[in-house]
Amino acid sequence: MDDDTSAEEVAVRLLLSTASADASLVGRLAELVNRVYAVAEAGLWIEGATRTTASEMRDLIAQGEVAVATIGRDVVGCVRIRELDGVRGEFGMLAVTPHRQGRGIGGALVRFAEQRSRERGHRTIELELLVPRGWVHPSKRLLDRWYRRIGYRVARSGTIEDAYPQLAPLLATPCDFVIYEKPLATMTGGLPVARAFANPDASGRSKPLAAYLDTAAGVLAEHKRTSIEAMGLQPGDAGLDVGCGTGADVRLIAARVGASGRAVGVDVSSDLLAAARERTPAGIAAEFVAADAHALPFTDAEFAAARVERTLQHVTDPAGVIAQMARVVRPGGRVVADEPDWDTLVISSGDQRTTRAILDELRASSRNPAVGRAVAGHLADAGIAVNTVDAAAVLLRDATTARAFLLLDGAVERVGTEVARGWLHDLDEQSARGAFCAALTLFRIVGTIPGRLTHPAAARGVREG
Numbered sequence: 369m370d371d372d373t374s375a376e377e378v379a380v381r382l383l384l385s386t387a388s389a390d391a392s393l394v395g396r397l398a399e400l401v402n403r404v405y406a407v408a409e410a411g412l413w414i415e416g417a418t419r420t421t422a423s424e425m426r427d428l429i430a431q432g433e434v435a436v437a438t439i440g441r442d443v444v445g446c447v448r449i450r451e452l453d454g455v456r457g458e459f460g461m462l463a464v465t466p467h468r469q470g471r472g473i474g475g476a477l478v479r480f481a482e483q484r485s486r487e488r489g490h491r492t493i494e495l496e497l498l499v500p501r502g503w504v505h506p507s508k509r510l511l512d513r514w515y516r517r518i519g520y521r522v523a524r525s526g527t528i529e530d531a532y533p534q535l536a537p538l539l540a541t542p543c544d545f546v547i548y549e550k551p552l553a554t555m556t557g558g559l560p561v562a563r564a565f566a567n568p569d570a571s572g573r574s575k576p577l578a579a580y581l582d583t584a585a586g587v588l589a590e591h592k593r594t595s596i597e598a599m600g601l602q603p604g605d606a607g608l609d610v611g612c613g614t615g616a617d618v619r620l621i622a623a624r625v626g627a628s629g630r631a632v633g634v635d636v637s638s639d640l641l642a643a644a645r646e647r648t649p650a651g652i653a654a655e656f657v658a659a660d661a662h663a664l665p666f667t668d669a670e671f672a673a674a675r676v677e678r679t680l681q682h683v684t685d686p687a688g689v690i691a692q693m694a695r696v697v698r699p700g701g702r703v704v705a706d707e708p709d710w711d712t713l714v715i716s717s718g719d720q721r722t723t724r725a726i727l728d729e730l731r732a733s734s735r736n737p738a739v740g741r742a743v744a745g746h747l748a749d750a751g752i753a754v755n756t757v758d759a760a761a762v763l764l765r766d767a768t769t770a771r772a773f774l775l776l777d778g779a780v781e782r783v784g785t786e787v788a789r790g791w792l793h794d795l796d797e798q799s800a801r802g803a804f805c806a807a808l809t810l811f812r813i814v815g816t817i818p819g820r821l822t823h824p825a826a827a828r829g830v831r832e833g
Contacts, residue, residue, distance in 0.1 A: 378444070378473050380437045380480040388430035391422075397434070397446050398425040404463040408507045412500060417538040420461065428461075435480055437464070437473050444468045447477040449484050455579070457485030457493045457552070478518065479781075486552050489575025491583075491772075494549045495520065498528070501542040512546075519777065519792055520548040551772050552576075563733060565682045567636065574639035581613045581640075583772045584678070591706070591760060591810065595677060596620050598704045598814050605672035606630035610661050610693060611679025613637075615644030615654060622654045632671070634659050661689045669698035677706040678810075680739045680746075687746045694750040699819020703752055704812070709740035712809035713774070716798060722791045729779040740811035752815035764806045767799035774806065 387393060398420050405419035428434050428448055437445035445468070448461040459481035464473045485493045495515070499508045525546045529536045532545075564571035571577075585592070596617065601607050607621040612633025622631035632655045635641050641656045648654050659665045661676075662685055674693045680686040693703050710731045717723045731737040744757045764770040771777055771792070780788045798804035 378437050378439060378471070378476040380435055380476050382432065382435045382449075382484070383429050385430050385432050388426045393443070394426045394429065395422050396443065397429075397436070398422045400443075400446060400465060401425070401461055401463045404466065407466075408511070409498060409505075410507070411505070412498060412541060412543055413538055414540045434461075435477065435484070437477050437480075439468070439473075445473045445477050447481055449481045451485075451488060451490070452494065454489070455491045456549075457481070457488065457490040459493065459495055462495075474514075475518070482550070482552060486576055487573070489579055490552055491579050492549045492551050494523070494547055496531075497546045497548065498543050499546055501544050503541075515548050517786075517793060518550075518789055520550045521796060523547050523549040551768060551777065563735070566735060569637050569639050574637060574643075577637075578614050578640060578643050580772075580775075581616070583769075585616050587762065587764070587769065587773045588810075591762070592617055592620065592677070595675060595704055595706050595812065596624065598702070598812070599624075599673035599675055600702050601625055601629070601673055604628040606632065606670065608664075608666075608671045608674040608693070608696065609633045610664070610674060610676040610689065611635055611682075612644065612656065613640050615641075615648055615656060617675075617677065618644070618654045618656070619648060619652055622652050625653070627653055629653065630655065630671075632657060632666075634661060634664060636660055662692065664692045664696050666696045668695055669701075670696050671698065671701065673697060673702040673704070675704040675706070678708060680705065680707050680743065681710075681734050681736045683735070686736055686739050686742070687749060690743070690746040690752070691750045694747075694752050694817060697817050699817050701817050702755075703747060703815045703817070705743045705747070706810055706812045707740040707743050709809050709811060710734055710737035712740075713806070715770070715774075715795070715806040716804055717791060717794060719787075719791055719794070722787055725783055726776065726779045726788060726791065729782050730775065733775075733779070733782075740809065743811060743813045747813055747815040751818065753818055754813060754815045756812070756814045758812045759809050760812065761807045761809055765799075765802075765804060767795040767804045770795070770804070770806045774808065 401420050402418045433448050433450045435447050435449060436443050445464040447459050449457065449459050452458050462474060462477060482493055497508060497511060499505060525544050528539065528543050528545060564573050564577055568574050568577050599607055601621065601624045603626040605625045606629060607625055609618045609621060612618050612635050615633050618631050618633035625631055631653055633644060634657050638658050641658055644656045657665065661683055674697050676693065680689060683689050697703055713727055715723055744754050747754050764773065776792060780792050795804055
C-alpha cells in the first residue's frame with residue numbers, strides 16, 4: 369500500500385448525506401473503486417464483475433458511510449466506514465487514485481476511519497480482505513504486510529459462500545474472507561486519554577473514556593478489591609470514592625457497607641455519572657454526585673473512609689484534593705490513595721531509543737505523571753497519619769492488553785513515525801512467542817484521620833503483599 373510520507377497534503381472528510389444527490393460525484397467514486405479493485409483483485413472475479421455500482425455508492429453516501437480524501441479540489445481516494453455493533457467499527461472499499469498511490473492517502477483514509485470509530489466509542493475496528501484459496505495473490509500479500517505494519521492482526525476467517533452467498537457465483541476462483549482487527553480504546557481524537565480525563569464532558573469523548581475504564585477495571589480487578597478492603601469499612605458505614613467514573617468501585621463499596629450504609633461516588637463528568645447510574649442495579653445503595661474533587665460538596669467528617677484511584681494524575685491540585693478528602697472523613701477514618709508513577713513504566717523492546725520516545729510521550733500526556741511517589745507527602749501535609757506506603761507492579765504479559773491499558777497506540781500515533789509503528793508491531797510479535805512483558809508501578813498509601821477509631825476492626829492494617 370502506501371507510506372505516510374506526504375499525508376500532510378491530504379484532507380479527509382465524511383461526505384454529507386446530501387452528497388448522494390450529486391450524480392457526478394457518485395459516479396466518479398464508484399468508478400474509482402471499481403478501477404482500483406480491478407487491479408487489486410485481478411483474477412478473483414469473473415469477467416464483467418464489479419466491486420460496486422453507482423446505486424450502491426449513492427445509498428452508502430446517503431447513510432453517512434463514505435469519506436473522501438482530497439488534494440486541493442481533487443478527490444483522490446475514498447473509504448466506507450460503518451458500525452458493526454456498539455463496540456466494533458469497520459472500514460472497507462478503500463481506494464486511492466492509481467497515479468496518486470504512494471503519497472500517504474491510504475494511510476490518511478485509514479486513520480480517519482479509525483478516528484471515526486473511536487469517536488463512536490468502538491473498542492476495535494475491522495476490515496475484510498478477500499484472498500484466493502490455495503494460492504497467494506501478490507496484491508493481497510502486499511496489503512497483508514501493510515495492514516500488519518499499521519497495527520492490524522488477523523482475527524478470524526470465513527468463506528465467501530457463508531458470508532456473502534450472493535457473490536460466490538461471481539468468483540473466478542475459490543476465495544475466503546480474512547478479517548483483520550485493531551484495538552482502538554487507546555486515544556480520543558488528537559487528545560490523549562490522560563488529558564481527556566481532566567474534563568471528560570468537554571472532551572466530547574465520554575464513550576471511549578468509559579470503554580477505557582472497563583479495560584482498566586479488568587486489568588486491576590484484584591488491586592481494586594484490596595484497595596477497597598484497605599478502607600476498613602464496616603456495615604452501616606459511609607464510604608466515598610473520588611473520581612468514580614462509571615461507578616464500578618462504588619458498587620463494590622456498597623456491597624461492603626450494606627443496605628444500612630452509604631456508598632457515594634464523585635466525578636466531574638456528568639456523562640460518566642449517567643453511565644454509572646445506568647449500570648447500577650436497583651436495590652444497590654449507591655449515590656453518584658457531580659462535583660469537582662477540589663471542592664467536595666459534603667460536610668466535615670461525613671464519611672468513615674474515602675479513596676481515590678488513578679485520579680490525582682489528572683487533577684489540577686493533587687494536594688488540594690487530598691486535603692478535601694481529609695476534611696470529609698471522620699476522626700479514626702481512613703484515606704486510601706492508589707496512583708501510578710509513569711516514570712516507572714518499562715516495556716520489553718530491543719529498540720531503546722524508540723521505547724524512550726514513546727514513554728516520554730506517555731509521560732507528557734499526563735498532568736501529574738509522577739504523582740504516585742508524592743501522595744504520601746500530600747497525606748502528611750493534610751494532617752493525615754500515614755499508616756502504610758506500598759508499591760505494586762502491574763505486570764502485563766499480553767501486548768494487546770498492554771496496548772489498551774497503557775494507551776500505547778495513541779502514543780505511537782502522536783510520535784507519528786513509521787519506526788514507532790514498527791515498534792508496536794514488534795510488541796505483538798514478542799507477545800505471540802511469549803516474550804513480551806511490561807510493568808507499571810502503582811503506589812498505595814493508607815492513612816488515618818487523627819482521633820478515636822470508630823470500629824476496633826479499623827485498627828487492623830490491610831497491607832498489600
